[in-house]
Amino acid sequence: MTAVRPRDAVESGPAGPASPLARVVLVDGTPGGLSPALEADRAQAIADLERENHFAPQGVGPGPYELRLRIEDGRLVLDIRDEQSRPLIAHLLALGPFRRLIKDYHLLVESYAKAVQEGREARLQAIDMGRRGLHNEAARLLAERLAGKVAIDLETARRLFTLLAVMSQRV
Numbered sequence: 376m377t378a379v380r381p382r383d384a385v386e387s388g389p390a391g392p393a394s395p396l397a398r399v400v401l402v403d404g405t406p407g408g409l410s411p412a413l414e415a416d417r418a419q420a421i422a423d424l425e426r427e428n429h430f431a432p433q434g435v436g437p438g439p440y441e442l443r444l445r446i447e448d449g450r451l452v453l454d455i456r457d458e459q460s461r462p463l464i465a466h467l468l469a470l471g472p473f474r475r476l477i478k479d480y481h482l483l484v485e486s487y488a489k490a491v492q493e494g495r496e497a498r499l500q501a502i503d504m505g506r507r508g509l510h511n512e513a514a515r516l517l518a519e520r521l522a523g524k525v526a527i528d529l530e531t532a533r534r535l536f537t538l539l540a541v542m543s544q545r546v
Contacts, residue, residue: 395427395428395429395430395438395439395440396424396425396428396430396438396439396440396441396442397425397438397439397440397441397458398425398441398442399421399424399425399441399442399444399538400441400442400443400444401417401421401444401445401538401542402443402444402445402452402454403445403446403542409541409544410484410488412484412487412488413484413541413544416484416537416540416541417537417538417541419537420534420535420537420538420541421538423530423534424442424531424534424535424538427530428527428528428530428531428534429526429527429528429530429531430442430525430526430527430531431525431526431527432455432463432464432524432525433523433524433525433526434464435455435463435464436457436463438457438458439458440455440456440457440458440463441455441456441457441458441460442454442455442456443455443456444535444538444539444542445542446470446542446543447467449469449470449471450467450468450469450470451467451468451470451473451539451542452465452466452467453465453466453467453468453521453525455525466521466524466525468517468520468521470539470543472516472520473513473516473517473536473539473543476509476512476513476516476536476540477539477540477543479509480506480509480510480513480536480537480540481540481544483502483505483506483509486498486502487499487502487503487506490502510533510536510537511529511533513532513533513536513540514529514532514533514535514536515529515532517532517535517536517539518532
C-alpha cells in the first residue's frame with residue numbers, strides 16, 4: 376500500500392514541485408437533485424480544494440492546474456488542464472474499488488441528516504467519527520490508485536473522494 380504524503384510534503388520529479396489546483400470543475404452538469412447535505416459537501420470540497428491542496432501530476436509542465444472531473448463508462452476521469460484550459464493529461468480510475476466506500480458515504484450522510492432532525496448530539500458525534508474514518512480509508516485508496524500519475528496529500532485525497540461520492544449520486 377502506498378503511503379499518503381503529509382500535507383506539507385512536496386514531490387519533486389518530472390513535474391517539479393507540486394503546483395496547486397487553481398480550479399476544480401465537475402463536468403456532469405449542474406448539481407440538481409442533490410440533498411442539501413450533499414450539495415453542501417460538494418461546494419465545501421471544491422472551495423477547500425481551490426484554496427489549499429497538494430496536486431502534482433507527473434509528466435506535465437508546472438501548474439497551476441484546472442481539474443475537470445467526470446464519470447464516464449464506470450470510471451472517474453481526471454482531466455488535467457493548464458490555466459488556459461488546454462488539455463495536459465487525463466487519468467481514468469475504475470470506480471469498482473470505491474463502490475463500497477461511496478455507498479457507505481451516502482449512508483452516513485443520510486444518518487447524519489436524520490440525527491440532526493432528531494437532535495441527537497451523541498449520535499452526530501459518532502457518525503462524524505465514522506465519516507472521518509471512511510474519508511481516510513477512501514483517501515488512502517485514491518492516493519494509491521493515483522500513485523505514479525498524480526501525487527496528492529491526505530486532505531486533497533479526502534476532498535476528491537467527497538466529489539467522487541457526490542458525482543456518483545447522480546449517475
